[in-house]
Amino acid sequence: MKKLILVILGLTLAATLFAAEAATLVPPGNRNAVQPDIPGASSRRTQATNTSFQAKYRKVYALLQNDAGLRGKIKKAAATYGIDPLHIVGAIVGEHTYNVDAYDRLQTYYVKAISYLSSKLSFAYDGEDITDFVQRPEFKKCAGMSDSYDLWECREQVWNRSFRGKSVGGTSFPDDRFGATFFQPYYAGQTFGLGQLNPLTALQMSDLVHKVSGLPKLDVGDPNSVYKTIMDPDLTLPY
Numbered sequence: 001m002k003k004l005i006l007v008i009l010g011l012t013l014a015a016t017l018f019a020a021e022a023a024t025l026v027p028p029g030n031r032n033a034v035q036p037d038i039p040g041a042s043s044r045r046t047q048a049t050n051t052s053f054q055a056k057y058r059k060v061y062a063l064l065q066n067d068a069g070l071r072g073k074i075k076k077a078a079a080t081y082g083i084d085p086l087h088i089v090g091a092i093v094g095e096h097t098y099n100v101d102a103y104d105r106l107q108t109y110y111v112k113a114i115s116y117l118s119s120k121l122s123f124a125y126d127g128e129d130i131t132d133f134v135q136r137p138e139f140k141k142c143a144g145m146s147d148s149y150d151l152w153e154c155r156e157q158v159w160n161r162s163f164r165g166k167s168v169g170g171t172s173f174p175d176d177r178f179g180a181t182f183f184q185p186y187y188a189g190q191t192f193g194l195g196q197l198n199p200l201t202a203l204q205m206s207d208l209v210h211k212v213s214g215l216p217k218l219d220v221g222d223p224n225s226v227y228k229t230i231m232d233p234d235l236t237l238p239y
Contacts, residue, residue: 042098053097060096064089070233077237080213088195088237095196121223123182123199126171130182131221136169138162148207148217152200193230197239199223202230205239213238 038053046053064071071085074092078085123130134142134155142154156178162168165175174181179200192199203226206218215235218226229235 038098045099057093057097060093064092073233073237077213080238092195099196121227123220123223125173125181128171133182138168149204152204156200192227193236194233195230195236195239197230197236199226199230202226202239209238 046056074088075085078088125133139155139158142151142158145151145154159178159181163173164178166173179198183199203218203220209215210217215229215238218229220226230239
């Protein structure tokens with residue numbers, strides 16, 4: 001037993017040394033010394049669907065294990081952005097373990113993507129389309145921003161400061177997130193697809209993905225196209 005412990009310690013030290021040699025310094029934050037608690041909403045969602053985190057993990061693991069084509073797409077996307085494929089895999093596994101079940105086959109995601117094109121979707125709240133909402137004078141400070149990330153980040157900040165949980169111009173707005181209020185037109189959930197992507201996040205990252213991957217920029221006035229991008233594995237992996 002003592003020898004085994006020493007071997008494990010030795011391997012750990014070696015791994016640490018190799019990691020240190022290739023380490024890239026990053027800003028502090030977005031990391032934990034210990035495993036954080038599972039959010040209550042995740043636990044409730046899992047219980048409501050009569051499943052378990054272990055079962056959901058095995059399901060998404062099987063999808064990745066059995067689909068060489070998907071693994072190839074992940075490697076290609078990772079290479080395009082200069083990151084290790086494990087970052088994309090980790091995001092997919094984490095989302096489908098703690099959020100929503102993965103589909104059994106990649107083909108199902110393509111079918112779902114097509115179905116979004118046949119539905120009439122809208123990004124709106126209480127009859128007011130998002131394209132009209134962001135023309136309100138409160139959003140004037142965001143008008144000069146050209147980058148999609150900066151633009152939607154600014155709009156989200158305006159929402160939190162000027163509209164969230166308030167009554168403005170005769171309309172009462174919920175005390176909820178911008179994405180939850182305007183960007184879930186079809187289903188109760190707020191994230192979709194292989195990467196469980198939120199439409200607002202997709203809109204934020206649109207310019208970067210267009211620049212790096214050459215995909216068309218997303219248009220908030222075309223929700224169907226936004227959702228197809230999220231649901232289509234070939235389009236959503238870069239996000």
